[in-house]
Amino acid sequence: MRISTVTMYEQSVGSMNRQQADFMHLSQQLASGRRVVNPSDDPQAASRAVAVGQSQAVNQQFSDARVSARNALSQEESVLNSVSDAVASAKALVIQAANGTLSDADRQSVASELRGIYETVLGQANATDGNGHYLFGGYQDSSAPFVSSGGSVGYEGADQVRKQRVDASRDMPVGDTGRDIFLSVPSGSGFVASQGGPDSTSVDGGNTGSVTFKGPDVIDSAVASASGRYQVVFSESGGDTTYSVLEQDDSGTWVSAGIDGEPYDAAGTTVEVGGLRMELKGQPADGDKITLGPADEMNTDLFKTFEKVLSVLESPAETDAEQATLSNTLNVAMREFDASLDNVLTKRASVGARLNELDVIDSVSGNRELNYAQTMSDLVDLDYNQAIAEYSLRQVGMQAAQQAFVGMRDLSLFKYL
Structure with missing residues (x-):
C-alpha cells in the first residue's frame, strides 16, 4: 500500500495540533486551578457544580439578610434600653412627688422634669432605623407611629410586625410594634x-x-x-x-x-x-x-400614665378631695410604671433571644458553607500533583510529535534533487 506524502504531512500536523491542544488545556487548568474548565471536561461534575453554586448564592443571601436583621434588632435593643431607663427614672420621680411634705411649687418642679422624660420616651417611640423605617411602626412608614394631639398620644402605626427571611425555614420578626411596647403590659403583672x-x-x-x-x-x-x-x-x-x-x-x-x-x-x-x-x-x-x-x-398605655401624673402634679392639691386624687394617682402610677417597665424588659429579652438565634444560625450557615466549598472543590478543583505530572508528559509528547514531523519531512525525494 502506498501512502502519499500529503497524507503523512496531514497526519503529522494533526498529531502536533492534538498534542498542542491537550498541552494548552492543561495550561488552562493549571492557570485557573480548576479541573473542569469547560462543561465538556466533565458534564456530570459541571452540572452538580451549578447546583452547588446556586446553593452557595442562596446561603450568602440569607447571610446578608441576617446582617440586616441584626442591625435592626440591635437598634431596637438600644432604644428599649433607653426607654427602660426613662421609665425607671419616671417612677423615681413619682416616688419623690408622693412625699407629703412637698408644696405645689415643688411638685411643679418634679412635673417639669417628668415632662422631659415623657418627651424623651415619645421621641424614642418614633425612632427610625436610619433608612426611613420607624422601629415601632410595623409596616407603616408614611408617618410617625405615635402622634401627640390635644395633650394625649395616639398610636397610628400598623399592628403587623416586619419579618425577615434569615434562613430557609425561618421568618424572623425584626422589630416590634409600638402597641406591643408602649400600650401593653405582660399578663401576670x-x-x-x-x-x-x-x-x-x-x-x-x-x-x-x-x-x-x-x-x-x-x-x-x-x-x-x-x-x-x-x-x-x-x-x-x-x-x-x-x-x-x-x-x-x-x-x-x-x-x-x-x-x-x-x-x-x-x-x-x-x-x-x-x-x-x-x-x-x-x-x-x-x-x-x-x-x-x-x-x-x-x-396599659404608658403615655396615658405619664399624662395623668403630669396633670395631677401640675394642679394644686388644696382640698381633701384634691389631695386624695393626688395620692391615689401617684400610687396607681407606680404600679403602672412597674407593669410598663416589666413589659419593656420582656420585649428587650425577646430581642436578645432573637439576636442569639441569629448567632446560632450564622454558625450553622458557616458549617453549611464549608460543606458547599468542600463539595465544589471535589467536583471542579484541580489535583496539582496529577496535573503537573500530566503536563510534563504532554510536553514530552508534543516534543516527540515535533521530532517525528522533522524526521518525516526529511524522507521527501525532493531532498535528493
Missing part, C-alpha cells in the same frame, strides 16, 4: 386600682370625695389568678356611708359580687374580694367608685 370607672378619662375618675386606697394586694393567689375586674361603689344615706362590690361578667355587665351595703368606716376599712385586699381610708362621696383588676385589663 399584678393588680391595679383606679379612681372612678374603668373608662373614666378624668384624673379623679369623677370622684368628689376624699377616699384613698392602698393595694390591691394578693392574699390568695389561687383565687386571684382567676379574678377579673371589681368595683367598689360607695353610697350615703342618712349620714351613714356603705359600700358594695360589683364584678364584671363575661358580657361586660357589672353585677353584684356578693358584698352589698357593708358599713364603711372613714378611719379605715378593709375590702377583700376575689383573693385581693384593699385598704380604704377617708370620706367618699355618694356615688364614688374605685375600680380594681388585673394590670393587663386596666390602663
